[in-house]
Amino acid sequence: MAQIEVVVPQLSESVAEATLLQWHKKVGEKVTRDENLIDVETDKVVLELPAPADGVIAQIIAADGATVVAGQVIAILDTDAAAQVEPVEVKAAPAPQSTNEPTPVAAPELASKGDVAMPAAAKLLADNNLSTSQVTGTGRDGRVTKGDVLGALSAPAAAPAAAKPALAQVPAATAGLESRPEQRVPMSRLRARVAERLIQSQSTNAILTTFNEINMQPVIDLRNKYKDRFEKEHGVKLGFMSFFVKAVVHALKKYPIVNASVDGNDIVYHGYFDIGVAVGSPRGLVVPILRDADQMSIADIEKKIGEFGQKAKDGKLSIEEMTGGTFTVSNGGTFGSMLSTPIINPPQSAILGIHATKERAVVENGQVVVRPMNYFALSYDHRIIDGREAVLSLVAIKEALEDPARLLLDL
DSSP: OOEEEEEOOOOOTTOOOEEEEEESSOTTOEEOTTOEEEEEEOSSOEEEEEOSSSEEEEEEOSOTTOEEOTTOEEEEEESSOOOOSSOOOOOOOOOOOOSSSOOOOOOSOOSSGGGOBOHHHHHHHHHTTOOGGGSOOOSGGGOBOHHHHHHHHTSOTTSOTTSOOOGGGSOGGGGGGGGSOOOOOOOOHHHHHHHHHHHHHHHHSOEEEEEEEEEOHHHHHHHHHHHHHHHHHHSSOOOSHHHHHHHHHHHHHHOGGGGOEEETTEEEOOSSOOEEEOEEETTEEEOOEETTGGGOOHHHHHHHHHHHHHHHHHTOOOTGGGSOOSEEEEEGGGGTOOOOOOOOOTTBSEEEEEOOOEEEEEEETTEEEEEEEEEEEEEEETTTOOHHHHHHHHHHHHHHHHSTHHHHHTO
């Protein structure tokens, strides 16, 4: 019998370990070469692990939820065996002995999605001689979580070990609380990494935010005038983000300190403009990078942002696409945000927050008029950026957007 090991792919240098999300195949099922076997989540991206060859899953070594490292064997593929006709119960086999790799625990009684237990829950079930049929799962697709098991174990002792906790045994004082469910789930690696970086940013940077209001009418008029011809010529819609990115690059060229970063006791001035664009995804906030944004045309920027948006939705962004960046633009206005103080994305020293454009009464030449106004917020690291540079760079962005010709004339 010819067997091939399925191993965790090489991870980024900054990523030490990953989590197995969900096997798409069971033991005994046939797979084809390059077919996705399982999703592997790091703190930056979700990777698909393709089958290395045609064959049948002979053994699953690491179960859903297991923590793994690059090069670790997680399954065995039999390239000679035929697919079994009857469905085979998926149970994680013991992992090879190792001093470093955790041994995953198989979820018992995997007869259906509703009977599946998460690894931590499965261990608790086994330690207490319980099965998944005795605990009501509140996780995704009815999966039994660790909290479900702990809740069952904390039920009144009068309940037999082999029976589900009955509502009749709940004390009268809490009898009405069954309609107020709670669910405890672990953070995804991405969410945990975002949390870690935000705390790092707050604790290491001297963050200050400056605001300005921008009349978006000139950009709106320019976009309305050319959007149809632009889409016909370039095959992509003309949005506002490309104007924002161009205005940011325009300002960073005037005030290079805002494009710099801190490295120990040194200030690193970047001679390039890699602009991060914050994008919401089903997994959380991600920030893909527009490399050398100063060399990109409006059409190039729109195409790349559209590509990033689709990749974020599909979970296909690569680690390389989200690594680096010298400045970030976050457009909360797409969700209706009116005002915010964005947090710097380390090791960068500044971030621009853009908000919803709303018609407001403003005074021009002594007259009250209605204009589409937008509040821009620039958060900056006061350790290296003084208020003067921060305010003037935001003013440069304002002037570029209120008079787009400045972007062409470099004024």
